[in-house]
Amino acid sequence: MNTGRSVKPTRKRRKMQRVTMMDVAARAQTSPSTVSLYLRKPDAVSASASEAIAKAIDALNYVPNLMAGGLAAASSRAVSIIVPSVRNAFFAETVATMQAELGKERLQVLLGHTEYSEREEENLVRMALSWAPAAIVLTGLAHSSATRKLLRGSSVPVVEIWELGSEPIEMAVGFHHEQVGRSAAAHLVQRNRRNLVFLGARLQEDKRATHRAEGFVEEARKTLGVTAEIIQHPAPSSAEVGAMLLGETMRKFPQVDGIACSNDHVALGVIFECQRLGIDIPGQLSVVGFGDLSFSAASNPSLTTIRPPGDLIGTEAARLILERIAHGSERTPTVIDTRFTLLHRQSS
């Protein structure tokens, strides 16, 4: 092989991207290193060089190749966000906020949704890691042990959102769902309700909703000394499910006078079904939702609900990620409790 440079004239070549950093450097009469530095830490480059480089980038319409950059730096400008479902308005809100916040720092969002499956989450984490992301965001605190191992084994910053309670992998931003349930129960009792029911959709998969239900029942029975039951349906939350659950409730517990719902969709269904059945809200029945969705203030009656700060969770999570990247520090356990707000309206 290659004995005295003989038999190898045209050996290889490759398709290539149009403009590279070298082209920019050539045009700006400087070196690729300086161009790279200018792109990553503009302050470290002199004004004259900066100007020339900026001009060259503009003239050549240069688009950096993030794959190359990520490979060289062993970390990419992508943040992987894994949520149960983007169809869910709560998570959509947080994803949207995070995208806006991270976008300011030129970080891209890699989205994944698990459909409430831990196995799927594990796959998504594995895929995410193969992008060497700048950070990984997971929803909730319940993950498979393999997922934990994958994440602990990597050095990628991890933020868990929308839930507090048990030990986070690294950072967590959210609130205690069990407290949400307690607040709802306390509110209903304060409104002189004594026979409470929690209506839940998809409680098997949605562990956070389950925590709300449990907190609700616990607070009602133990602390407040009133009756409380859970009535649930395996289908995803919807007004339709809410209507069904109300029907079932009236059959099983006709004496009910206070209802908390796993979310506002369910509560909306309750409101409509009560209209159809001629049940007066809040005269005969008080209703509390969860979510403060876009219709909740405008419904008839307007819906008392508990507002989770989906946007705040997004901004705080983004902030944690950016700080962690900037200070490139070690894993530093951080927990941010965003709290939640009970909005008292007509339905209770």
Add this chain to the structure above:
Amino acid sequence: MNTGRSVKPTRKRRKMQRVTMMDVAARAQTSPSTVSLYLRKPDAVSASASEAIAKAIDALNYVPNLMAGGLAAASSRAVSIIVPSVRNAFFAETVATMQAELGKERLQVLLGHTEYSEREEENLVRMALSWAPAAIVLTGLAHSSATRKLLRGSSVPVVEIWELGSEPIEMAVGFHHEQVGRSAAAHLVQRNRRNLVFLGARLQEDKRATHRAEGFVEEARKTLGVTAEIIQHPAPSSAEVGAMLLGETMRKFPQVDGIACSNDHVALGVIFECQRLGIDIPGQLSVVGFGDLSFSAASNPSLTTIRPPGDLIGTEAARLILERIAHGSERTPTVIDTRFTLLHRQSS
């Protein structure tokens, strides 16, 4: 060049990923090339080698580095999806479907949202291109000329979703919004309505909603010979806006007997406000929505609406992308009309 090992002992080093393809190859007693081939085209590798490689990957818990792969192949396993807003249930549906479909082929979704700004879309496209994505998905057909130029200049497959009408950049999957408006008008007239109003939220930004409004008015006046007006509000769609718009309508056009809404959120507000004002639906007023959102079938009265096939748009777009990638062909203009469905329920 190692001249008698003198002046360059430890020159360089780099942080590295834990397990690389070379490690896998070593353990499987084969070459990296074969491992790579196994990962990309399993059929081209013998059964025995496949087995050994699979075992090694498993044992080492190997995660491929997509940055390196993407760099070498000049194309990544990411698909960039750019929508106006993920908070919007319509786009969330399509994004979710696409993620599921593309995920099967191990393609990751890079998400961006424009908040209905063409300038922002341009930025996002620029960022997307620096990932050398396998495809780019845009919402609608209206883009800045710079955006078009960027996309035309690249060889990345482009799919425009949720709208048909003018010339697509390459592929398009969606339906004609103007026809949606026409269908709504036709339906209302068929229900013996003669004084129609279209209630629109955020029509300035949401061009597709504008097309629906225009189709509605055009069909009503020109073809059906009834009166039709547009009443709008600049805020994003919500039940609250719907309630406000209904109030305004009753003031300005008390004779109104048929209403079409830019979407179901607005229609929901109309229903609630009618309840409050004592307006009978559908006796005094027929209401048609758009979207068939989760509450629309369960409302009181249930809402007549036009269902856009958000999931079908997602599956078809994903299919086009996968085919285009598989056959690695040239830009081939393709337009898929997914149609839409009018669901006649109690409100009309």
Add this chain to the structure above:
DNA sequence: TGCATCAATAATAGCGCTACGATTCTATTT
């Protein structure tokens, strides 16, 4: 038996960029 033919595997040259160290070039100080 010799020689194409084809399938399977291996060797190697980058992909475009960043990190790291080395090398200038400027102010300062002595």
Add this chain to the structure above:
DNA sequence: AAATAGAATCGTAGCGCTATTATTGATGCA
């Protein structure tokens, strides 16, 4: 004027993988 410390810039070795060519081993056929 020489010495020194910063600031700015540059040179280069990879990052881990894929595409391409090269090589090897089987097989078929005259």
